[in-house]
Structure formats: C-alpha cells, structure tokens
Amino acid sequence: MKKNKTGKVYIIGAGPGDAGLITLKAIDCLREADVVVYDYLVGKDLLKYAHSDVRFIYAGKQGGAHTLSQWQINDLLVKEAKAGNIVARLKGGDPFIFGRGGEEAEKLAANKISFEIVPGVTSAIAVPAYAGIPLTHRGLTSTVAFVTGHEDPTKEKSDIDWQALSRIGTLVFLMGVKNIEKIVKELKDNGRSPKTPAALIRWGTTPRQEILTGTLANIATRAKECKFAPPAILVVGEVVALRDTLQWFDSKPLFGKGVVITRPEKQADDLAKLLIKEGANPIHFPTIKIVPPPDWRELDAAIKKLEDYDWLIFTSANGVAFFFERLLAKKKDIRDLKGVKICCIGPATAQQVQNKGIKVDLLPEKFISEGILKSFSGKNLKGKKILLARAAKARDVLPEGLKKLGAQVDVVTAYETVNSGKKKSDLEALFKENQVDVITFTSSSTVNNFVKIMGGGFKLSKSVKIACIGPVTAAAAKKAGLSVDIHQEEYTMEGLVSALIGYFGKKPATRKRGKNK
Template sequence: MKQGKVYLVGAGPGDPDLITVKGRGCLKRADVIIYDHLASARLLTYARDDAEIIYVGKQQGSHTLAQDEMNKLIVEKAKQGHIVVRLKGGHPFIFGRGGEEAEAVAQAKVPFEIVPGISSAIAAPTYAGIPLTHRGYTASVGFVTGHEDPTKPCSTVDWSKLATGVGTLVILMGVKNLPKIAEKLIAGGRDPKTPVALVRWGTTPQQTTLVGALDTIGVQAEAARLTPPVAIVVGEVVKLRETLNWFEKMPLFGKSVVVTRAREQASELVARLSALGAECLECPTIRVVPPEDWAPLDAAIDRLDSYDWLVLTSVNGVSFFFDRLYKRGKDVRALRDVHTA
C-alpha cells in the first residue's frame, strides 16, 4: 500500500480566486478532500472526478462532526494510503483549529504539509476598503478571537491592554459577544467614538459592511441581525472606507449568475463575470463525450470530396470533427473543395 499524506490547505477568505497556487495544486492531486463551511464550494471544481469529497462543516449551533472525530477521519483516510486535503477556510493556523488537526496527524506519524491561506482577518477589511495600517493613522494592528474555548476556566484575552495597545484591532468570531467586547475596550481606555466596521462574508458577492462607533455598534449589529462570519475592525482606519470602498461598487456586485455550459467550457465566462463582481454558480446541463461509434463520422470524412457543404452546428462539433480528421491522417486541405459553415 502506498503511503498517504495530509495537506492542511488554507482555502482563503471566501473568494475562490484567492486560494494559493500550491493549494489549488493540492486539490487537483487529492484522493480525498475534507472541507468545511467557510471553504468556497467552487474550489471543489479542481478535484478529480474520482476524488472522495467529505463535508465536515461547522456552523453556529450545528457541527457535522466533533473535532476529535474529524481528526480521526483525517488520519484514517491518510493511513489507507490516500492523499488527503483538509480544506480549511482562511489560514489553517489562524483561529481555525488547524494546529490541533496537525498535532493529531503528527502524533499518528502521518506525513503532512501546511499550505497557508489568506485569512479573512486581512482580506475582509481589504475588500471593504479598509487598510489595516496607514501612515496617517496607525502603524500597528492586532488580531484576536472574540470566541474562546468555552471549556477554559477563564479568558486569556486581556481586553484592557488591547484597548490602547494597538492602533487597529481585528476581531474574528466576535459578533455574538460584540456588546461585551465593546464595553471592555471602552473600559480599557478606547475612545467610545472609535470607528468600527463589521464585514460579513467578506470577499464574496454576499459581502455586507456595517459602520458605526464603538459605543453604538453592538446595538446596530443586533438591529441588523448580523450573523457569522463577520470580521470586526476597530480603529481610525475605518474612516478610509469612504474613499477606498472598491469591491461593493463593482457593476455586478451582489448578483448571482447560473452558468449552464459544460464545465470545461465555462471557465472563461465565469472569469469575466466574476471580474465584474458577480457570484457564478456552475451548473453544467450538458456533458461532452466522444461518440460510442466513430464509424459514421469516419465514413463521412473519407468521402469529403463528394460533399458541397460541411455544416458544423456547435463549437463542440468543430473540436471533435477536426480532432477526428487529423487522426484519420488528413488535415484542412481535405476541405479545399468544400464550403464550410
């Protein structure tokens, strides 16, 4: 049996085009792909047709698998000799429990690699037009979780120090606890009128951004009924969104487009629509395959000189016809006396 291997791959913040080149390559080679809720489903189009795809997503109040069971699944698939990609939203080692999964794999003595991804802590503010540092505002930034391990006896986040210790503060998984977090930051010395931005589903066509002040943002979030995933940005740099908001102004931002072309032919159209800000859902309604019997086409090719016209009714027809023409030892010169349409 061949030796298996695990790749913990960062899927990026939501926009599938933001995955790394190495991460994409891992998906193309994988025998098994184990992916979570925050990994774009479009990334699965890179998988081989025979790859096993397993969803282990976690959402608030709903977990497909407990973390221990997930760790066992990853190890089990690798020990069966498979190349396993554990596809994780964002960066595997930033608030994603990737460290725990890597430990489980290492303890099982299974070879592994970590493929970094772009964290939403950086990408979501960027797509909202908010630079995390700026010479005119701040030279420091801090990242913190707003949802710690509930089994811990006490918090290890010192909000009083974070309140004034960094210029820009980015909080992930904190929207549920936002009112309490805001209170702690203000109590620690942060100006109550500090600008705050809440970026939900950053980098995707579903992105929404809510801006307010530290002392009122909790009430605003509750009124807007914001639910995860949300990146919270606290700092004066939020003011720059007024002039740097680029993504939400794209022509097709917020629009969803279903592309029904064959998968191998959809990429160019999807790329163009995505470049305009649209969300593209690839739902191929046809599959292009060779005919079971080439004899009728071969017979027609052998007597091309007896035809007045050759009519090809689709791009696929053109591709298959010329491929077969060349395999029959002929080329375009065989069409010299034939009108083509």
C-alpha cells in the same frame, strides 16, 4: 493512484472565499490527494482542482452545528493517512490563524503521520482589504492585532488582555458577530472611545459580501437591528473611516448580482470568469449536457471524403471539438483539410479552430445562421459542396438557405444536447433566499431544458430577469413563456456581460449594507 504504506496529510489554507486567492501550492496538493476533507467556509469552486476519482468528506461547522467534532476530524485524518491515502485537509483562511490547524498537526505528529502545512491568505487581512479598509496606515496607526471572537468555551477564564488591546490602533476580531456586545463593552470599559469607527464584514471577498459600518457606540445595536449574521469579522479602528474613499470591490458594476449560468458545466468557466471580474456571483445550473451522437456514421462518411468539400461550416465550439476528435479517431488530421475553406459562426467558435492551427476564412458580422447566409450571399456557391457539422437538433434556416444559393449541403450530426439531470430544488432554494437576479440563456436548448427541469407549474418572480444571447435564443425563451429583459448587440459572452452591465450597472447592489442602514 498508488498508495504509500502510510499516507500523508496536507493541512491547507483555502483562503478567505475568493477562489482566485488560493495558492499554487494548495492547488498542487489538491491534485495529488486521494481524499479531500473540507470545511464550511471553503469555496466549492476549489474542489474542481481535485482529480476525478477523489473522495470528498465534508467536515464543516456552521454556527453551533458541527458535522464532525474536532476530535473526530483529528481521528479521521489519522485513519485516512494510515490507510495509505494522501489527504488534503482544506480549511478556510489560514490553518494556523484561529483555524485549529495546530491541533490537527499535533494529532498527526503524535501518530507519526507525515504532514505539511500549506499557508493560506487569512480572512483577517483579505476581508478588510476587499472592504477598502487598510489595517495599517502611516497617518493613522502602525499597530494591528488579530483576536478570536470565540475563545475555547472550556476555559475557566479569558486570557484576552482587553486593557492592552484597547490601546492598539486596529483590531480585527474573527468570528466576531455572536459576541459583539461583549467585545464592544470590554473595549469601551478599558478606555477605547465610543466614537471609534467599526465595521462588520460578512462573506468577505465574495460577491455576497455585506458591510455594516458604525462606531463602538452603535455597531452592536445596528448589527442586531439588521440581523447581521455570521460568518463575519469585526474591524475596529480609525482606518475603518477610509472605506468611504477606498471601497473598490463593492463598487464593481455587477457587484452582488446572482447570475444563473445554464451552459454545460465544462463550458461555463469563461462566462463565470467574466462575471466575477465585474463583481457578480455566478450560479452554475447547467440545463444541458453535451454528448456524442448515437453513432458516428454520418460524420465518418463525411470525413472519409473531406477532399470533396469546398467549405466546412461550424456553428458552435462543440461542433469543432467533436469534429476534430473524430478526425483523429479516423487517423486523419488537419492536413486532410487542405483546400477546404472554414466558416465559423462567431469568434468563440473561430478561436477553437484557430487553436488547431487552422485559419478561419469566413466570420459573419452577425453571429447567427442568418449572418452566415448574408456573408455567403455575395459568393458564387453554385455547385459548391458544403459540409455542416452541428448539433442533432438545429434550425434548418442555414442548410436551406445555402441550398437556395446553389450549394450542395451535407448536414452531419457532430454531437447532441441532452437534459443535464439537474434538480429544480437546487435553484428553488436560491430563489427563496433572493440570491438570483438574472438567468442567462445561451441557446434554445438551454431554454427548453430549463423549462423542463423547473416543471409546468413554475412561475418566475418578476424581480428575476432573463438575458439571452441572440434573437434565436430570445425567441425560444418567449415561446416558453419567459419575458426577455436584457438584449445585446454582440452575440458573444463578452457581449452578454456588457448587456448585463448596461442593465444593472447603475442600479445599487441590493445586498450591500451601507453605514446608513
């Protein structure tokens, strides 16, 4: 990317945690950036919007532990901009609401650095909304105030007018856990009723959201008993009582469930989106990586004689992607498939073919190799030539079955699956924190490489369940010594999520703290 003589800084609000709440302008700025300086509360899913050769700098502050002090961050932004870089300064929530964005902008202005402010959805509004707490309500209150739970420690005296605050209908304290006893005392001492409803909300807008409700009389004590830790906000006011009626986010069927996705990184998004929609927390732990074959000779030879084939069979979306990539590389296109019928193992694979503008002629009822064979069993395959483009390592049941039906079958390698290189420590930490409820497997290779990564001595807790797509994957899991708990009737991502809902949907979320805790 071409550098300017002097760069520019975008001070961006990343929103409260839910990656879907980031603004379109923020995404555009991330895509433009040479350097991304991000904070602790910024969702890591947002970093994917930056281009591949961007430089990431973590500047997070967690509790009293600061990776960089504020003045160091200020100087860093100036330094990077003066080096000619476009800098995306990514901050949780909104940068101008208790985000110290004003201090950073002042430093840039003093150094004549060009900057823009990109507002974000503040946690002060979004987190209560996800907890089912409206900050204003015509029948209850028409006033709301946002207050920091942590003032500047260098101040000689607080400038918070507690007497005035105690008369405001709804109060939202950001970063309010550490000083909750002081906050509660000041409000009660200045006339706020001890019976006033209050709620602490931790990790709001994310599947890790935890809520503790009570009143000013007991919320501080209950927070201490529950060891309620930051990051959290405190909401005080009669509107908190509406949560019993209006809670929606933590009522989703998979709310709070940690679901490990073992699919390749680039193919995990579809499943992750389905899980997020149902309230789950997708945990990306790809066990395999999809790569081209060592050489293309087999596939190239088949492409050279496409007109000889009656059928082309795809058993995965990966096969489709690599086949058509190679087709173009050999200076051919979909016109060269004229007269060749297409069979796909399932709807996701079929969609990839249809995206190329090609009609799929055959889709089995059951999305497995045996299902394809059953679909072909009523057809006359004697003397028919079939091209099967698939992974390097796959079962022989399909080509052997087709040959028994009289077909001539050419099996060619379109791609390979290899170990992703992930470290087991990435997942072990989550196991220790009880953040994993279920591990999903979508193919035999995801199972086998998971076992290799975790090592021979690894034992899975009984509380962690296993879900597999299809009987072949389930058989691989059982062979590896894993107990398969969740089965599905439809061998698709949607079917997998439906099976998870069927298993977990009626069970309470273990990470939600209700008012009786």
